[in-house]
Amino acid sequence: MIRSARLLASLLSFTACVAAHPVAAKNGAPAGAAAAKAHHKAAPVKDPEVDRWIDVAGFGEVALYRPKTDARGLVLFASGDGGWNLGVTEMAHEAAALGYWVAGFSTPRYLKALDAGDASCSDADGVLARLADSLVRELALPARTRAVIVGYSSGATVAYTALAADAGKRFGGGISLGFCPDLLIHKPFCPGDGGLTAHWQQQPPTWVFDKRDTVATRWRILQGEADQVCDPKFAGEFAAGQKDAEAVMLPKVGHGFGVPKNWLAQYRQSLHDLLDAP
Numbered sequence: 001m002i003r004s005a006r007l008l009a010s011l012l013s014f015t016a017c018v019a020a021h022p023v024a025a026k027n028g029a030p031a032g033a034a035a036a037k038a039h040h041k042a043a044p045v046k047d048p049e050v051d052r053w054i055d056v057a058g059f060g061e062v063a064l065y066r067p068k069t070d071a072r073g074l075v076l077f078a079s080g081d082g083g084w085n086l087g088v089t090e091m092a093h094e095a096a097a098l099g100y101w102v103a104g105f106s107t108p109r110y111l112k113a114l115d116a117g118d119a120s121c122s123d124a125d126g127v128l129a130r131l132a133d134s135l136v137r138e139l140a141l142p143a144r145t146r147a148v149i150v151g152y153s154s155g156a157t158v159a160y161t162a163l164a165a166d167a168g169k170r171f172g173g174g175i176s177l178g179f180c181p182d183l184l185i186h187k188p189f190c191p192g193d194g195g196l197t198a199h200w201q202q203q204p205p206t207w208v209f210d211k212r213d214t215v216a217t218r219w220r221i222l223q224g225e226a227d228q229v230c231d232p233k234f235a236g237e238f239a240a241g242q243k244d245a246e247a248v249m250l251p252k253v254g255h256g257f258g259v260p261k262n263w264l265a266q267y268r269q270s271l272h273d274l275l276d277a278p
Contacts, residue, residue, distance in 0.1 A: 072099030078155030146172035165192025168216030180230035220270040224253030
């Protein structure tokens with residue numbers, strides 16, 4: 001069991017619903033267990049702390065947050081299945097408070113665009129690297145700036161795959177919050193320089209990414225011990241044996257990261273760790 005079978009069933013049902021109701025999908029209907037109800041509701045109010053929204057091919061609308069202090073880095077933040085809305089926005093605010101420019105994007109939109117490509121595998125890490133390069137130029141950041149990848153839930157998997165495929169060449173590290181090694185996608189990601197691999201799981205049907213010996217950069221997995229969606233064991237298993245990876249287990253934290261006092265200090269420390277990375 002990777003991601004809970006119940007959640008994957010909900011996601012599969014929602015995928016079919018989006019295909020049948022394209023207007024609902026355009027309005028930002030979230031995936032997940034609440035999808036059947038949520039797609040009838042109005043689109044969520046956009047985060048007023050966003051500095052500006054930019055439209056990026058392959059990502060849709062990207063929320064750009066200005067750092068609250070002197071700029072010290074760039075975060076590409078991959079949302080969970082619900083897209084860019086409450087929950088991940090608070091995490092983005094914390095990163096901006098430490099001096100990061102933050103570019104937050106919808107993981108479902110990103111994965112859908114990857115699946116629409118003609119190649120047999122998706123250049124997932126390459127797409128993220130090109131986004132980072134364009135933002136470094138647009139924001140006039142130092143040319144040596146290496147973006148860090150932060151992701152929640154399905155975005156946590158995206159963060160891992162990007163680091164594992166990149167092999168420390170373009171990204172400066174990453175954080176996965178609520179990590180599972182699987183993604184609901186139709187074709188695998190390309191191996192990249194790091195040799196990322198995945199295998200197909202029949203039940204529930206999903207691609208499961210394999211552990212690499214090293215991601216060759218700093219990676220922090222913040223994992224709730226009470227997570228009932230992603231089995232907490234994967235955090236320790238994927239971090240084991242990697243000198244640059246660390247699993248930070250969080251008591252009294254479930255998959256939703258709903259009580260900040262139970263994880264915020266560890267998240268801030270992880271962001272500091274990435275700022276201090278060589």
